[in-house]
Amino acid sequence: MPKIVDPVERRREVVDALFRVVVRDGLQRASLRTVAAEAQLNIGSLRHYFATQEELMRFAMGSMIERVAERLRAAIEEAGDLAVLSAQELLELCARLLGELLPLDERRRGEVTVFLDFAAASRTDPALRDLASQVAVGTREFVGHVLERLEARGALRRGLRLDVETERLSALVDGLAMNAVLHPELVGAYDCLEVVRTHLGALAT
Structure with missing residues (x-):
C-alpha cells in the first residue's frame, strides 16, 4: 500500500524546514532545493505543494x-x-x-x-x-x-x-x-x- 500523505501536515513540515534554513543561513539561501533538502524531500515532491519559491x-x-x-x-x-x-x-x-x-x-x-x-x-x-x-x-x-x-x-x-x-x-x-x-x-x-x-x-x- 502506498503511504498516504497528509497535505496539510506536509506543508507544515516544509514551512518548518524553510524557517530552519532562514534562521541558520538567511533568506537568500532558502531556495526550493535547499528547503527540500532540509525537509528531506526531493525537489519534485516539494513542487507538488509549492510550484515556485x-x-x-x-x-x-x-x-x-x-x-x-x-x-x-x-x-x-x-x-x-x-x-x-x-x-x-x-x-x-x-x-x-x-x-x-x-x-x-x-x-x-x-x-x-x-x-x-x-x-x-x-x-x-x-x-x-x-x-x-x-x-x-x-x-x-x-x-x-x-x-x-x-x-x-x-x-x-x-x-x-x-x-x-x-x-x-x-x-x-x-x-x-x-x-x-x-x-x-x-x-x-x-x-x-x-x-x-x-x-x-x-x-x-
Missing part, C-alpha cells in the same frame, strides 16, 4: 501570521474573564500578550528572525510587500487594541493620546525584537519583557 515564501509568512494570532487567542482565552482582573493583573496579561511578538524563546526567536529577513527582502520585492505591510499594520492594530482595553478599564493615565502611544509601543516592540535577534548578548528575553512591563507601568494610573 514565491508561493512557498508567501505561504510561510501567512502561516507564521496565523500561528502568532492563534497563540494570542489562546492566551486571551486562558486568562478567562478579563473584567474580573485587577489593573495590575491586566497590565501583566498585556505584557505577556505583547511578548508573543518578541523572541522570548527558540520558537519565537525563529519567527522574528524569519520576519526580519522577509521584511528586508520585501523592500525591493513587490511580490512580498503586501504581506510585510499586513504584518506591520496588524502589529499596530493589536498594540492599539491592547491600549484601548487598558484605557477602557481605567488602567491608563488620563490625557494620553492613544494614537501616539500605539506608535510608541509598536516602535518599542519592533526595536526590542530586532535587537534581541541581532544582539542577543545585549538584549535577552528577560530584558525584553521587563522593558515592556516598565513601559506599560509608566502609562498606568
Whole structure:
C-alpha cells in the first residue's frame, strides 16, 4: 500500500524546514532545493505543494501570521474573564500578550528572525510587500487594541493620546525584537519583557 500523505501536515513540515534554513543561513539561501533538502524531500515532491519559491515564501509568512494570532487567542482565552482582573493583573496579561511578538524563546526567536529577513527582502520585492505591510499594520492594530482595553478599564493615565502611544509601543516592540535577534548578548528575553512591563507601568494610573 502506498503511504498516504497528509497535505496539510506536509506543508507544515516544509514551512518548518524553510524557517530552519532562514534562521541558520538567511533568506537568500532558502531556495526550493535547499528547503527540500532540509525537509528531506526531493525537489519534485516539494513542487507538488509549492510550484515556485514565491508561493512557498508567501505561504510561510501567512502561516507564521496565523500561528502568532492563534497563540494570542489562546492566551486571551486562558486568562478567562478579563473584567474580573485587577489593573495590575491586566497590565501583566498585556505584557505577556505583547511578548508573543518578541523572541522570548527558540520558537519565537525563529519567527522574528524569519520576519526580519522577509521584511528586508520585501523592500525591493513587490511580490512580498503586501504581506510585510499586513504584518506591520496588524502589529499596530493589536498594540492599539491592547491600549484601548487598558484605557477602557481605567488602567491608563488620563490625557494620553492613544494614537501616539500605539506608535510608541509598536516602535518599542519592533526595536526590542530586532535587537534581541541581532544582539542577543545585549538584549535577552528577560530584558525584553521587563522593558515592556516598565513601559506599560509608566502609562498606568
